[in-house]
Amino acid sequence: xxxxxxxxxxxxxxxxxxxxxxxxxxxxxxxxxxxxxxxxxxxxxxxxxxxxxxxxxxxxxxxxxxxxxxxxxxxxxxxxxxxxxxxxxxxxxxxxxxxxxxxxxxxxxxxxxxxxxxxxxxxxxxxxxxxxxxxxxxxxxxxxxxxxxxxxxxxxxxxxxxxxxxxxxxxxxxxxxxxxxxxxxxxxxxxxxxxxxxxxxxxxxxxxxxxxxxxxxxxxxxxxxxxxxxxxxxxxxxxxxxxxxxxxxxxxxxxxxxxxxxxxxxxxxxxxxxxxxxxxxxxxxxxxxxxxxxxxxxxxxxxxxxxxxxxxxxxxxxxxxxxxxxxxxxxxxxxxxxxxx
Numbered sequence: 001x002x003x004x005x006x007x008x009x010x011x012x013x014x015x016x017x018x019x020x021x022x023x024x025x026x027x028x029x030x031x032x033x034x035x036x037x038x039x040x041x042x043x044x045x046x047x048x049x050x051x052x053x054x055x056x057x058x059x060x061x062x063x064x065x066x067x068x069x070x071x072x073x074x075x076x077x078x079x080x081x082x083x084x085x086x087x088x089x090x091x092x093x094x095x096x097x098x099x100x101x102x103x104x105x106x107x108x109x110x111x112x113x114x115x116x117x118x119x120x121x122x123x124x125x126x127x128x129x130x131x132x133x134x135x136x137x138x139x140x141x142x143x144x145x146x147x148x149x150x151x152x153x154x155x156x157x158x159x160x161x162x163x164x165x166x167x168x169x170x171x172x173x174x175x176x177x178x179x180x181x182x183x184x185x186x187x188x189x190x191x192x193x194x195x196x197x198x199x200x201x202x203x204x205x206x207x208x209x210x211x212x213x214x215x216x217x218x219x220x221x222x223x224x225x226x227x228x229x230x231x232x233x234x235x236x237x238x239x240x241x242x243x244x245x246x247x248x249x250x251x252x253x254x255x256x257x258x259x260x261x262x263x264x265x266x267x268x269x270x271x272x273x274x275x276x277x278x279x280x281x282x283x284x285x286x287x288x289x290x291x292x293x294x295x296x297x298x299x300x301x302x303x304x305x306x307x308x309x310x311x312x313x314x315x316x317x318x319x320x321x322x323x324x325x326x327x328x329x330x331x332x333x334x335x336x337x338x339x340x341x
Contacts, residue, residue: 003098004045005318012041048138048295052177064094064307065113065121067106069190070220071098072316073250075296079146082300090308094117101190101219103127114139120307122146122300127189130155142310142317144303147294148191149323156310157301158322165292165326166199167246169274170212170288171327174203176335177212178243178272184255185229185247186216193220193247196276213241217251225251229258233265239272243334249282251273252289256333260286273333288331294318295324313333 010017015034022029023038030038034233041047064087068076079204085093097109103126110132113121120142123129145157158256173181183200184243185193197214204210215231217224225246232240232255246252252275259265267273267287275282278293302322310317 004047006047009038009041009047012045013037024260048134050275058261061116061118062092063118064092064095064228064304065095065101065109065116065118066094066146067109067113067123067125068119069099069101069126070250071096071100073220073248073277074281075147075248075277075294078279078296079124079300082297082302083304084300084310085303086298086301090183094122094304099124099126101187103129107132110136114141117141120144122303122307124148125191136297142307144307144310146303148301149321153321154319156303156306156319156321158299158306158324160294160299160310160324160326162326163199163202165276165294166196166201166245167203167267168326168328169196169276169292170172170200170203172243172274172330172334173205173243173272174210176268176272179207180213180240180242181210182213182215182232182241182244184215184217184218184225184244184251186218186224187297188216192222196245196247202329215249220248222250222254222257225254225256226258227254229255230261231258232271233259233261237270240265243272246273246275249277249279249289249291251275252291252319252333253281253285256285256287256289267310268332272335278327278329282329283331285333287333290331290334291329293327293329298324 006017006020010020018037023035067322082098087094099106106126106206136143145155149159150157181204183197190195204212215228246255250271252304265271274290275305276292278291282289282291306320
């Protein structure tokens with residue numbers, strides 16, 4: 001639900017936007033009867049004023065808070081760089097916090113940024129943080145969600161369509177004639193993981209005889225991927241999947257390592273493999289990885305731009321949801337000559 005704006009309050013109260021502004025900022029200039037009407041409209045609409053612009057002029061911090069899921073993931077490094085490049089043009093700095101996929105750490109960083117009265121927060125959330133973000137907004141600190149679509153349209157967000165990306169990855173594996181597909185990723189509480197899996201299911205459900213095995217991981221790291229790869233390699237050949245979709249490239253790199261240990265499984269001849277994010281290391285892997293590309297730096301810069309607009313607005317900011325399309329990048333891990341013998 002989109003939050004009410006100052007224009008909505010003015011319309012319901014039958015006054016001008018300027019009168020509403022006077023009631024909020026210079027009540028001594030407005031009659032008691034008009035003040036009562038405006039506050040009645042505010043209560044009916046559930047209007048929450050945006051104090052960010054006033055506090056900006058009053059001298060808030062020259063910093064933006066950014067909380068990412070995993071600072072070790074090059075995707076988030078690139079995202080942060082995009083945000084920093086845009087922030088530097090406004091003489092602002094970006095303070096980066098790493099939640100490490102832990103909601104407790106995420107909450108601690110949000111508390112810290114609130115105490116420091118940052119201009120705003122960019123957040124790649126672990127779970128449902130909307131109530132906490134509403135609290136920040138009441139304190140005049142706007143938030144934009146990054147790498148995450150949201151059903152709550154009262155907050156701006158910038159992301160890639162992960163449902164489409166997951167469907168694209170699985171459809172590519174199916175186009176190679178592979179029918180036993182495995183999805184490696186987790187935890188499922190991370191929205192991006194859940195959406196990529198849901199997209200893969202959609203593609204696989206549309207093909208007769210295709211199956212999907214879900215191999216859950218505790219985190220989205222190389223080590224978790226390697227453990228999954230070793231587990232798959234240890235199976236009898238007939239029980240292995242024909243293709244693997246890893247929820248991100250770090251997992252895919254780990255899976256590749258696990259499969260190749262001791263001269264094990266050949267990629268892509270025996271098992272095709274695709275990741276997600278298209279980080280720089282994907283192309284440099286011993287078997288270059290196919291991946292679903294996200295415009296990481298663009299996500300960061302776009303999110304920072306939306307944050308600046310909201311912070312500078314006078315109660316009339318309309319939240320914006322930006323969704324970029326994913327792009328399939330095909331390399332040797334799904335087709336072409338493998339570098340293995």
